[in-house]
Amino acid sequence: MRCARCDELIREGEQYTTYDNPGASFAGSTVYRHATPCPRVQTQTAPKPTRQPSLRHR
Numbered sequence: 621m622r623c624a625r626c627d628e629l630i631r632e633g634e635q636y637t638t639y640d641n642p643g644a645s646f647a648g649s650t651v652y653r654h655a656t657p658c659p660r661v662q663t664q665t666a667p668k669p670t671r672q673p674s675l676r677h678r
């Protein structure tokens with residue numbers, strides 16, 4: 621299972637909490653999270669580097 625907050629695997633023996641998420645649109649609506657505070661996964665806000673057109677043509 622995977623922690624919904626930090627997106628890391630929750631290994632056997634690790635403390636975790638479960639939440640039922642009835643509003644989830646996908647199957648398996650149970651959300652797992654580490655019981656210990658874990659860093660929230662950082663989402664990249666910077667735009668992805670776009671592929672630059674090749675300037676070496678010519």
Ligand SMILES: [Zn+2]
Pocket residue numbers: 623624625626627628653654658659
């Ligand atoms: Zn976590």
